[in-house]
Amino acid sequence: MLELKGLSKHFGGVRAVDGLDFAVKKGEIVGLIGPNGSGKSTTVNLICGVFPVTSGTIAFGAHDITKAPPHQCLSLGIARTFQNIRLFNELTVWQNLWVAQNSAKHRKERGFLGRWAGGRGQARRSVERYLEFSALAAKRDELAGNLSFGEQRRLELARALAAEPDLLLLDEPAAGMNSEEVGQLADRIRSLKGQGKTVVLVEHVMELVMGVTERIAVLNFGRKIAEGTPAEIQANQAVREAYLGTGAKI
Amino acid sequence: MDYLYGLAQTIGVHTIIGLSAYVVLQTGQVTMAQAAFYAVGAYVSAMLTTLWGLNILIAIPVAALVAMVLAGLAGFPALRFKGLMLVVATMALGEAVREFFFNFDYQIAKGDLKVGPAGAEGFRQIRYFYERGWTTAEVAAFIWMFVIGIMALLWWMDRSRIGAVLRAVGEDELAAQSVGINLTAVKVSAFAIGGAIAGVGGALYAHYTTHVEHTAFGVLMATFAIAYPILGGLSSVFGTLIAVVFIQGLLIQWLPILIGGELRNLLFGLLILLAMNLRPRGLIDPRVARTLRGLFVRSPNA
Structure with missing residues (x-):
């Protein structure tokens, strides 16, 4: 591979x-x-x-x-995480996962416009799945910069996974x-x-x-x-x- | 009353130029080129209406399009620069465009009058509104239609995924690339959108002042363009509007009436320093922006 x-x-x-x-x-x-x-x-x-x-x-x-x-x-x-966490601190937990959906698979599913503006139904379901996976569902509207260290690590992993790599x-x-x-x-x-x-x-x-x-x-x-x-x-x-x-x- | 309508015109147009920089600043790029796109919008639209008699509702989109193309082209080389280098590069572009209009001479005869851009003398006789007998209030309302339209558009953008992507790029370019965001596309698009908005602002400016010249599009204007969103905060379009009212209304127009004299210049600087110290992340910082949003709309994720 x-x-x-x-x-x-x-x-x-x-x-x-x-x-x-x-x-x-x-x-x-x-x-x-x-x-x-x-x-x-x-x-x-x-x-x-x-x-x-x-x-x-x-x-x-x-x-x-x-x-x-x-x-x-x-x-x-191919998705990755970083040695020193690099989240988008000014975005919410939810938004961090939302901006990460850019793979060829997403594009095919949602079309060009859907990927940017609409297509939110699918994007949301996918975000929910990874919020669940990383046990951050309760913190969805928190700014990523306000999370604890462990939570940030989990979010970064979830962000990489949200790209469906x-x-x-x-x-x-x-x-x-x-x-x-x-x-x-x-x-x-x-x-x-x-x-x-x-x-x-x-x-x-x-x-x-x-x-x-x-x-x-x-x-x-x-x-x-x-x-x-x-x-x-x-x-x-x-x-x-x-x-x-x-x-x-x- | 006309004084207030005149002020509303100034505040409207300055809000538009501030919003044009707002979009670019969100991607973390400090641009000093907005005055250039503002100039292009002003000259192009004024030539269309004054020299060739086009309707202003056609002239404005065309001017915005020309400014957008120029901004997009400027965005590509600007991608190679970051931080201070970008400031210098965009400032150079701004000055080049200003110099171009300083030397731009293209007049045609209209009756016994020659009209059109006349180099250093500027472009006089942009009489579109006068010829049609629009009052100051009507012109102000016309300008504010555009202000509200652009603010609504950017407000929607901020809340959509586009806004999140712009902010992601502004915050951490490497992380943004690693989640699949195409930096080139995002940065050039931001430049182009900002250019188009500045073009609209320039077009409105040219038509309400009736006379534009190159000096209006210098470094001072470029500085104002980025000062508004920075002072107002990059969390909400309303920050830019409030900053314009604060600077153009309070500091420039009303302060001299209230105190006048030398003291005013001192106070001008002091008030800006004070505002930035009290609210380092802008008059409307992320927390206020979230509270505001909560008042008007449900959480987008609920």
Whole structure:
């Protein structure tokens, strides 16, 4: 479904991502981990078209999205969340979900005018569904900026889902959460699999990564140093060295 | 009485130019080009009515369309700039357009009179309303028809998804793109809509003053255009109207009557500073706007 081939991104002399090959199959929940600065977030930004790639290609289904701008990636079915929450703070919870319905699917369903002005029946039903999903129905008219941190995280996830994506890129969704919230997030991510979504999870919180993913790729200095099931990754010597330094014993 | 109608005309036209900037400001772009589109609207419409005898109800939409096309074209290069760079770029465009009209000379003979834009002297003899014997009150009513129409349109836009999309772009461009909003389309559309509205304002201005010249379309006018919505707040179209009444009515017209002299200039600045300090998010800030909305209409999501 998603295939990165020889993907590189250099910022001046810094090789943030360096010849990364990585593929995700439909319906998978894949983890992308690595120490700070290993290129995880950059990879997400490259997939979404935030930065131009230095070299390599990105394919999504039958489309080559190497050069696609962010809004086009979403329209094709890739939605994301951000490492530091980026909601529209001056819009209400409801409006945050309302503006997010821009995928090709929505367009086809609603037509050009309907998408902008009318088409509100369908848009509303969809918004309601994700308000329910993120347990924010009671806060629908609250400004997003007034929500608590945990609620903002939930809203951001709901906003990405409101675009009805096939592929969801989650960039450190558990950052700053307590373990109870992480547990709830894990349940939500697992329930996405049931809805046929494909998920790439970039995360530092190992409790979450090991609990929900089926396969993990480990990055270090922009390169992939290991790939495998959670159990394999936990046993992998190269991964331990990347995180803890050479010669470390656990 | 005519004084009040005259004031109503000024307030009406300034509200329109303020609203033209309101749309663009909502997308987070600070534009100093509104005076240029205002000028285009003024000259184009006045030429249509005065030189070629068209009905004003045709001249105004045509002028708005020309201003809209120019604004749309200006919007594309402006996309590459942000913040202060955009201010400078749009200011340069505004000055270029003003210079154009400074040098624009196109007159035709009407009876024993030559009429039309005459460069630095400006465009005199825009006598459409006079020739038809409209009173000041009638002209004011005509202007306010447009003010109310534009305010109603923007009020609806604010409440529709379009308004939410404009604000989303204004708040966080990357997040907006990531939820599938096409930045180029939204920003250029905002510029174009703002240009069309400014064009309408210019057309009305030219016809009620009967005489336009390039000096009316300089940086001062461009500053007023963005000052109204910023002072009034970007949460509601009524903020812009209130700011215009506050500046044009209270500060410029009534303050000199109340106190007069040097003190007035001091107080002018002080009152603006005071207003901005007391209400940093505009005279009508998001909270007041929500309360107002609650008075008139049910929540859109209920």
